[in-house]
Amino acid sequence: MRPIIVFSDFDGTITQQDTGNIIIDKCIGTEKRIRLDDSILDGRRSFRDANNEMWASVNLETFGEAIALLKENKVSHDVEFGRFHSILTRLNIPLKVVSAGLKPIVTLYMESFGNCEIYANDCSIERTADGSVSWKLKYVDESPFGHDKGAPIRLLKEQFKAAGLSEEERPRILFIGDGVSDLSAARDADFVFAKKGKDLETYCQREGISGVIIWEDFGAICDWLEKWAAAV
Numbered sequence: 266m267r268p269i270i271v272f273s274d275f276d277g278t279i280t281q282q283d284t285g286n287i288i289i290d291k292c293i294g295t296e297k298r299i300r301l302d303d304s305i306l307d308g309r310r311s312f313r314d315a316n317n318e319m320w321a322s323v324n325l326e327t328f329g330e331a332i333a334l335l336k337e338n339k340v341s342h343d344v345e346f347g348r349f350h351s352i353l354t355r356l357n358i359p360l361k362v363v364s365a366g367l368k369p370i371v372t373l374y375m376e377s378f379g380n381c382e383i384y385a386n387d388c389s390i391e392r393t394a395d396g397s398v399s400w401k402l403k404y405v406d407e408s409p410f411g412h413d414k415g416a417p418i419r420l421l422k423e424q425f426k427a428a429g430l431s432e433e434e435r436p437r438i439l440f441i442g443d444g445v446s447d448l449s450a451a452r453d454a455d456f457v458f459a460k461k462g463k464d465l466e467t468y469c470q471r472e473g474i475s476g477v478i479i480w481e482d483f484g485a486i487c488d489w490l491e492k493w494a495a496a497v
C-alpha cells in the first residue's frame with residue numbers, strides 16, 4: 266500500500282457538535298456567543314479578539330469539569346469514527362488532529378484512541394486577584410485563527426523533501442474537515458474530504474480546490490481508505 270498520512274479537524278468533524286460552543290454557552294449564554302461569532306463573520310472583530318473574550322468568560326475550574334459538561338451534553342464522535350480509527354490502526358496510518366479549539370480539551374476527548382497526535386491552541390486556567398477564574402488562550406502562531414492548520418502539513422512535506430523523496434515518492438496527505446479554519450490545510454493536502462453542506466465545501470468551490478470529496482459521515486472515508494489499501 267502506498268503510504269498515507271491523515272490530518273483531521275476536530276470540532277464538527279470528529280465530534281458531531283462544537284465542543285467550544287457548548288463550554289462557552291454554559292458560561293455566557295448562547296445569545297451572547299452568537300453575537301460574538303457574528304462580529305467575527307461580518308468582520309467587525311478579529312477571530313482572536315472575539316475568541317479571547319469568549320474563553321475569558323469561561324469560569325470552569327478544571328478541564329475535567331469541561332469534559333463532564335460535554336458528556337452531559339452528549340457530545341459524541343462521528344457515528345463511524347470508531348471504525349475509521351480501527352482501519353487506521355490496522356493499516357498503520359498515522360492520525361494527526363489539527364484544531365482551532367483547545368489542546369487540553371481535544372487531548373482529553375481523544376484519550377481513549379491511541380495513534381493520535383494533536384496540534385491545537387493551548388489554554389491555561391487562571392485565577393484573578395479577586396478569586397474569579399478565567400481561561401487564557403496561548404495561540405500556536407500569528408495566523409488569523411491562531412493556528413494555521415496547513416503549517417504542520419507543509420512542514421511534513423519539507424521533511425520528506427529533505428529526506429530525498431520527490432513529490433511523487435512521498436506519502437500522500439489526506440485532510441478531513443468542515444469549517445472555515447480548515448481552508449489552509451485543504452490547500453496543502455493531496456486529498457480533501459469536505460463535510461457536506463458546511464463552510465469548507467463552499468470555500469473549496471470558491472477557491473477552486475480540485476479533487477475535493479464530499480462526506481456525510483466517516484463511513485465514506487472508511488470506504489475510500491479500504492479501496493486505497495486494496496489498490497496500491
Ligand SMILES: [Mg+2]
Binds near residue numbers: 277444
Ligand atoms: Mg470544524
